[in-house]
Amino acid sequence: MFLSMADAISEIMLYLKRSFGPITGANGGCDILTAAAEFGVQLASTILLFIIVRVFFWKPITNILEKRREAMDHDLEAAKEAKETAVETQKKLEAELGEAKSKIREMLEAAEKEANIKRDEILAKAKEDAEKRMENLELELANEKKSMEAEIRKEIVDVAFAAAEKIVAREINQDKYLDVVDEILKGAME
Numbered sequence: 001m002f003l004s005m006a007d008a009i010s011e012i013m014l015y016l017k018r019s020f021g022p023i024t025g026a027n028g029g030c031d032i033l034t035a036a037a038e039f040g041v042q043l044a045s046t047i048l049l050f051i052i053v054r055v056f057f058w059k060p061i062t063n064i065l066e067k068r069r070e071a072m073d074h075d076l077e078a079a080k081e082a083k084e085t086a087v088e089t090q091k092k093l094e095a096e097l098g099e100a101k102s103k104i105r106e107m108l109e110a111a112e113k114e115a116n117i118k119r120d121e122i123l124a125k126a127k128e129d130a131e132k133r134m135e136n137l138e139l140e141l142a143n144e145k146k147s148m149e150a151e152i153r154k155e156i157v158d159v160a161f162a163a164a165e166k167i168v169a170r171e172i173n174q175d176k177y178l179d180v181v182d183e184i185l186k187g188a189m190e
Helices: 005-020 032-169 174-189
Strands: none
8 A cells, every 4th residue: 555645646646647648737847736736626616516506507407307207297197098088988989889789770670570560561451452352343243143144034034935925926836836946046146
């Protein structure tokens, strides 16, 4: 170790000389007191500058940085809340969309069932109407048939009666009788 203070200072100077080059004073020589004074002045200036910055500028700068940090924290929190709100809103919208789709599906199914019921009612009514018309037509045909049969019977009776009159009016002669029957048949066929 060092034996004296002068040895320690000379070692420091030697180290500084190797690191920064020779230290020269105002007269061109190496003056340790001048170097120490310069070092002291620089140290005092640095400390004074630090104190001035600390006293006059540190709090405003710290306040600005703190406000900036708070604003950033607030913005991050607001963004996080907005994201959560958006996710919740999206889930609600998806749920509402699913409900709307199911309601639409139910409405379509109900409308289809109602349409099927109405179609069946219409078909049943149409079938019933057709059956009534067929019954009416059958009755009309039956009545028409009876009416025609009655007319045919009446004509046959009239023809038979006319034939009987002609037969009775003439003598009963077989040849004449056959001629009259032929006439009657020819008249009935026309």
